[in-house]
Amino acid sequence: MSDDEAVVGSDGVAKSIRGRDTELARLRHAVSALREGKSAHVLVLGEPGAGKSTLLDFVCDAARAASIPVALVRAGGIPSAGVAATLAEALSAPNVAAIDTATATQMDSSVELRYWWVQELEAAIERLAQPVLVVIDDLQFADELTRLAARALPLRLGRSPVAWVVAQRTRDFEQRSTHSRGGSAALDDAIVLPRLDEHAVFEVAADILGGAPNTEIRTLLAHADGLPLRVTSYARELRDAGVTQLSEGVVSLAVDYAGEHDYFADPVERRFGLLSLPARQLALSASVLGLQFTMTEVLALTGLRAGQILEPVEELLRSGILHDSGGALEFEHEIVRSAAEAQLDEGKRNLLRRAAYALSRDDGGRPTTLGQRALRAVEHTEFEEEGAPSRVDALAIVEDALTIVLDEDASLAADLIERRLQLLDVSGAGLRAAMADAIPVMLHAGRMAEARELARRGIAANMDPDEEVAARLALAQLTTLDEPRATRENLDVALRLPVKSPVLKARLAALSTRPYTTDYLYDALELVLPAVRETVLAAKDDVALSTFEHVEAIAAFHRHEWAFAREAISRAEERGQRTGGSETWFASLIRVSLLRSVGRPLDALLSIDREIRAADERRQALALLHLQLVRANILLDLGRLDEAEIQAEAVRELAEDIGAEWTVDVGAVSILAQIAVHRDTPDVRDRLGPAAARFAEDKVAHQRLGGEWTELLLADISGDRTTIEMRTRGDHYRSRILGPPVGGASDILDDVYFTRLVLENGMPERARNVESMARERARITEAPIAHGVLDHVVGLIDGNPRRLESAARVYKEISRPLAEAAAWEDLAVAQSVADSVTSADALRRAHTLLSSCDATRSLARVEGRLRDLGERPPVRVSTRNALGLTAAEQRIVDRAVRNETAAEIAAYLYLSRNTVTAHLRRIYAKLDVRSRQQMIEVVRAHGVAPR
Template sequence: MSLDRPEGKGTTVPGSTALSRPGLRGREAELQRLRALIEAVREGEGGAIAMLLGEPGIGKTVLLQETVSVARAHGFVVSHGRAEELHELAPLASLASGLLHGDPPLLSSTDFADLAGHHDQRIWLVERLAQLIEERSAGTPVLIAVDDVQWADPLSRFALSVMPARLLSSPVLWLLTGRNDPELYGQGPRTTTLPLRPLSDTALAELARDVLGGDVPTQVAELLDGAGGNPFLAAEMLMGIAASGAGVDEPEPPERLVLGVRDRLADLRPDTLHFLRIGSVLGRAFSLADAAALCGRPASGLSAEVDEAIAAALLHDEGERLLFRHDLLRQAVYADLAPSVRRALHREAASRLVAAGRSSTDAVPHLLKSAEPGDQEAIGLLGTAATDVIAVMPDLAADLAVRALELVPPHASMVFDVGERAIVALTRAGRYTQARDTGDTLLARQPPLDVFARLQSVLGDTLWHLDDIHELTRRSTAALAAVTDPTIRARLTARQALARSRGRDLGAARETGERALAEAERSGDREARVLALWGLGEIALNAGDCAAAAEHHTALSVFDTAFLPEEAVARIHMDDFDTVRRLLRAAGDTPLRPAMLIWAQATLNMGLGRLDDADADLVTAERLEADLHVPGNLVNIRVNRGLLAMLRGDREAAREHLDVVRATVAERPNTGNHATHQYFEAVVADGDGDHATAAELVRSVQRDHPFLRWRLLRPHVVQAVRIALRGGDRNLAEDLAAQAAEHATRNPSVPTAQGTAAHAAGLVNADHGLLERAVRILLTGPRPLPLAAASADLGRALLAAGDAAATPTLTRAHDIYAQAGADAEADRVRADLERATSRTGRRSGGRRPRLGQGWEALTASERKVARLIAAGHTNRSAAEALVVSPHTVNTHLASIFRKLSVRSRVHLARIVLAEGDAGTATGD
């Protein structure tokens, strides 16, 4: 009658609720809350998460099983899986254990095979899995239950931390059970956490009546106190009482009634006991073939042992595997082994699994518990496993690689090869300081010169991420003096070029990059070629040579499609928006670097003046980086969101973004981040009227960060000129205008470069003709906001001169700003227009402030998404209809739900119908 026994007939006790499982005694309140969640999800109130937390044996599994039964009875499609302790290296194993084995299964084997083929791209995989579940739940509610989630493999854990929030609008209920460490689980909105407390005396008495029948003698009640309210332990004691054959009216002495696990094991035959101990080493679930191999006997010869273990209520037979009836039983058997025996059995298990042709993911968990220094096989298997999982579980790969390095004897020659893999894995995991320290420890052993150069080459990536450009330059130069291997030389030269891209002599940097590319082509090394092309692209961007940047990044994108976002951004700088649209459309939902693809989409939307879409893209890119815990672009994202907020006139939002930027720069100092931060501070200070401080901040960007002059101020140079002039710094304004002119000279075919240069010069020199020229040029380009800015300045100049052409010029500026949602700029131009038409005070035709809640609060893009979802589209099909990423649709949908205070697609559809918009799914 223990909690994890198969379902049986419950016993109705006077005054209690009839239960389908005796193990549910004392869990009536929790069960009622779970039933309410099932009903809410079924009735269309959106998705939800329920988490059952508590110690082993407290009743999580039986409550999960009951919830699964109730959900099935309510028409849910159910995925019921379980995580296992020794399966942490098998990507998505914990989720797959349920997704593929339901009746019917939630996912087909074909769908899952497609997912497995891309398991090295975590974001893509999770989004695709979410899409499949969304489609599956379109007509039927879904329950996804995962037991013992504390053992989940890292990829399943990642999916569980991300997917529930993605699917909150779909009828999906997530039910997770685990130990008392909520950091491991998918916390998020609409999460119900149910901590399972020890059972009350009343519940224990009811459990005893269920097992023994009749009233519970005082001695039995006193005995149950020793269970500490743990229902599994209480049930084990009660089973002992029942098994003893003693009548409850004349109970046996307590010491004879308590049949603990050790006592039960003592009654088993030695061969059965040995078999169970072997099984406990293999995990809670294990195959008979594996156990037989470790026992040194054929599987057919273990039938008596299996039968006895099942009869003793210690094991279940699941057909493909044997399963300890409860993890507490497995732990009790395992704990009864001496530590040295456990270690030896784990090591033998690893060897047997490898000999049987099993993968490193099966053997390595045992090696982690058993390998000793100098164990060559363990070192090799750990290295192989780290390589196998590095793309999808980089933190785990780093742990494995570091453990392999720890096993290498200090003076063994292989320490440098193993150490190099550890540096690479640690860098991929974002553990840069540990990677550098590991490399320095190896270098302190004074390796041969070629090994020294190779280690410095892999440390180059680490130092780049640490933004330690001086050290990267010093080390790559020193290593180049020692290297003889042409491949390593090519990589080091490319690293040197990257470092020099941050310096003042970009001509020398370009020569280094070209030499690196030539060396890479001669050596035929892929990594060196990628590094060289990337370096040349960075150098060209920093030099303001847009055509060269686009050429190098296009070559890089052709060579490695992961760099398609860099090509897109380079072409945006060329005003080649049509090509960028084709690139992003061709990328679709490619699994490669989705956060950077969204960043490129945001950059395009900013160029097109679609501020709401750009902001949604930036929110999405930040979320995708946060999911991976690698917020490398956070400062740039928040600065751009802050600048958009200033255009809209939302100072409060801008300050919130500035706070995030300040905190991030303080935590992770970075040369580029520092410059970007300073410019944003300048814009906010200027908006607050502190023009002198704003000008000084722009001056410091110009002075202290020469490599960023083109990249940072190129799209903002006109705004920077205005700040300089308002701050009374004419020299700075002239310097900025000269910079814009030089940029135009370098990019004669880019309308924005030409028009911006004329605009900046027109402001500095108060030259109407230059402002008119700027407007003419920008009318031929694709960017509306620079055209609006030039038109506004020209209109003001014409207004001051009493020229009637001021009115149409200012009207054009106002309409562009208003269409883009740049409300603050539109208001400023409107004030000028009122002066031009002598209709001061007439503001009724102006914009209405955007509300925070309700249908009117939705942006145009959000309304389009709302209509499509109300018409029955999934996120994926809505994205296809709007030619955007499903990630961005998800961001829009989250904002829609917040603004409309709805929880589900059903509720959203009612609101859309009430607005009379359901028939215009793609219009506004």
């Protein structure tokens, strides 16, 4: 299709897409890539009326001409009316049929499970095994599931034959990008639609008028300012008014039309003046229903009979103001709808808006539509316009809509609750309670700044003590990254308030034990828990007691009093099961962390796998996130670097999907950095992404989740000795004595790495501090791993081969191959001058262990040391099959060949589904295939899959 080839518009007039040659080429390239079985992702940004939808229509037509199925999403559409209103509905359309209609309906009605539905959508698209074009118009109006899928799936399906073309208003894209990580795509890679130049404006007008406009008409068109919607509105007005004449290919005005009309007025508004009275009244009334609506809704809203609206609707369709969208009616553009609504008398407009909301409420309409109509219905309450609801009625509308929208659309719920606050009296008690209710809603919607401001305003307005505690807890959570002092102050004040709820007291204690700042954590363990324990015990509330016992277990874990931690978590779990508490998974998390800490990683892995399967089956996203993070750590302990890397990437993916706090993401980054210590990585900072750099550079993060440790890793990998020298001169003792947070990426073996770094940088006094810490930990815990770390640290400081050999044997007993290899290598270095035979033997032991872990970077270093001793390095033993697949990947392939779904494979292997899909994506990349069927063909051809 050439640039000038006509695309038929909704008004039946052939029109060309003018002034968009570059953009059209980009879209054609996406379709061409799709025909070749490649993926593509195009984000179209522009202001309202810039022509985004026209470009989307073009790419849809191009794909259909190439016999490629198109899943079209017109955001804000009406269910069961033939309109693809969500991605789920679009993929269930007959031309695509990736999922069935029943599944699509379930997805639309179960937004709280949107993370799992995204997994379903990914699997459904991948199962198609054929090219498909996904087009989403007006992403800013889409439901949460579609917005999440539009952000996540283009990247995950990057090796599948799927093209994504997504349109969004520039303003909404910029706002969303500032409030969320990722966004739909980088602005630099998007198509940003400028206004049309003068030549393109004249071409658009010529297409509509049938000839080149003369100077007089060109002067009129200049008032459109190059906005495509205005240009077409001006030209259509002239055409439909019949005031033009064509002579020798040039169009001129037959009458002084410009002198009779105000051409500085909005041309979109003027179009309604050309309609008959019934058509105009119908368009204006229907405008309150939204961009799309049904004939049934129009009849119910206006009270007219079907026969009375047929002719007006046909006129509106002929004029292009309305389109027929497969059983529903749709305004040509949101600008057109807004222009119609603006022409309504304010009294009638307000009454119709209220009627539209009532209509949606009575018919059990889609929550998103109901919420949007509720917001429009109460828009003018404060101005006391005629027909607007009173403040009391408006509050009732907002609160009623909020109950329906709250669990369906976090962003819309935040808008409703913000409106609720505006409607309440400035100083009333109701406002304070509403602020307390609003804070968690704002947090869930990712509007952190607004949540913080609400908490501060509520506290200033003298909240009820329980409400103030909740607000201060929210502030403590919101200020930890950049205001640790404010975090501590809020927690201190909250602890002194006369709180009635023992559960709040227990949760306050729980928050205070999180390592927001190391110093405060230390004080909390000593001061906060005793202060709260008396209140909680006196209340005799099982829920509060269960929560508090979890807190005590965490505190004991940090103090390395692991025997007491086991007892506390057992009590908490038993009480939680009796009361139906939801923290059973957290008890299991602590128990697994204890198994890992005392040196039983295999037992920990078996336990965590069972918990992951249970969390996935129960669809507990937060539980699954933390459990997977711990699993990644355990895999790292066991030297299963490939699996640990996959698991860490799955954690980052899930954290992004559910909007989890970034500390979980950087926990995964720490794992990836530790893997990079042992693996060849060309540019580790680029590979780990911006989260790693942010984590490593954040001054507060150094005191949280091993932030200092991660920066030292990155500096060591990249050879940045300056950073190492700077970081190793800080006060390391206090930040390490408490040990890692539950589920975090830190480990007491970190202190061996740290000791090696400070010794290499000529700071033996710092190494002695670590020795003192390791000795105290070994005394408290009496765990084998703690004694192994002590032997290793002392062996490094003193160059003592016996202590290093002792550490290596301890690590062997507790299945820590990477740690064992490090101990043998350190022993070899200590003996290299005195006993080269012993040194070479130790290096061979290290080589065997590192080879089993496929730790290529560490292997190269050990092989270099052997050559320095005049020894030939042993042959590396590959852990991969003929196609380069690891044992874990081969297990996935074996199940996939049996045509099992990702969910079935996950259940069989006790993994989460997103871990399985992460494995499959890695396998596709290794085999250079784009679908499961291609993968099966390749592995069978090479004889590495069951027949």
